[in-house]
Amino acid sequence: MRKTSRRMADGREIIYFDDTEPYVSGAAVRQAEDTRPLPSAEEVLKGGAQVRYDPLTGEWIAMASHRNDRTFLPPADQDPLAPTVPGGFPTEIAEADYDVVVFENRFPSFSPRNGGSASFVDGDPLWPTRPADGRTEVVCFSSAPKGSFGGLHPRRARTVLEAWADRTAELGGQPGVEHVFVFENRGREIGVTLPHPHGQIYAFPFVPPKAARMLEMARQHRDRTGGNLFRDILEAERRAGTRIVTVGEHWTAYVPAAARWPVEVHLAPHRDVPDLPALTDAERDDLVRIYLDVLGRLDRYHPGPEPLPYIAGVHQAPVRQGRDLFRLHLQVFSVLRAPGKLKYLAGVESAMASWISDTTPERIAARLREVG
Known part of the structure; x- marks a missing residue:
């Protein structure tokens, strides 16, 4: 398996995990450029997401209002997780093909780009608040337009597992990250808004409840x-x-x-x-x-x-x-x-x-x- 890190048009990181040729041997490299006219990742946060402390439960609640604008059930020809083919819809993945890819969520619940500092809601120490630091990533299991982890070939499933382990180790080493949670949602009944086979990784700035x-x-x-x-x-x-x-x-x-x-x-x-x-x-x-x-x-x-x-x-x-x-x-x-x-x-x-x-x-x- 070969790992390649690149940058997207708005500054977010995208990482390719290749298990097929010609990429795995290095005979070819991932070098497609994301040329979309996107606002910077910092601008999308609109002043920064935050977490607020609930004194009744002892839990931290994330406030991420920018997520209200995230993609919702797009047309099949506008799948944001598909490869970007020549003349087609420009997606999150600039390459024309891929095996497994991980990238920073465009609408993150947690992000290292949040500004601000710890304070109190209304200035009252009853409600501490601080930036929702951490990181939120999307894991695309395949370039296929539909499916889930269970439909993967064992070799590809093993590559996804390697990506999960890689991201767990790297995210766990970042300042302020306290817990790394890997997960997959499947089905509209769960609230899935993209049918593309994918999951997510949340690097929490606290240990979740x-x-x-x-x-x-x-x-x-x-x-x-x-x-x-x-x-x-x-x-x-x-x-x-x-x-x-x-x-x-x-x-x-x-x-x-x-x-x-x-x-x-x-x-x-x-x-x-x-x-x-x-x-x-x-x-x-x-x-x-x-x-x-x-x-x-x-x-x-x-x-x-x-x-x-x-x-x-x-x-x-x-x-x-x-x-x-x-x-x-x-x-x-x-x-x-x-x-x-x-x-x-x-x-x-x-x-x-x-x-x-x-x-x-x-x-x-x-x-x-x-x-x-």
């Missing part, structure tokens, strides 16, 4: 038992066996005992690993195999031709804290509880974060084994 909560639970578990919570959960699931979906040499896929979504699967490594960069080549190969297997099962979960809408996330250890407690794992879940029927997060779930499942984890796992 779910990661912080898992870290705290892991800390309490160690204080109470001396064990690693993530490892103990995996070992308990493997002992029970009733919710196991599939097992590889280095990874196990299972439905968690307290699954909250209509369809939910976790993938955990057999070794204590904090993040993607720490995986060995053999572990990366096995992750690609088992992940593609699970995604295929999810597409067959409900009868009918419609692909399953889902959110897939890579949960990694925070950059600076709790790395001895946290354990890398992937989570894939769907809001589709039955064909044509979505699980809406209404009163108790949205207002009180108290979850009610419409099925059982054992039924989910049984169905996923059945369609394997």
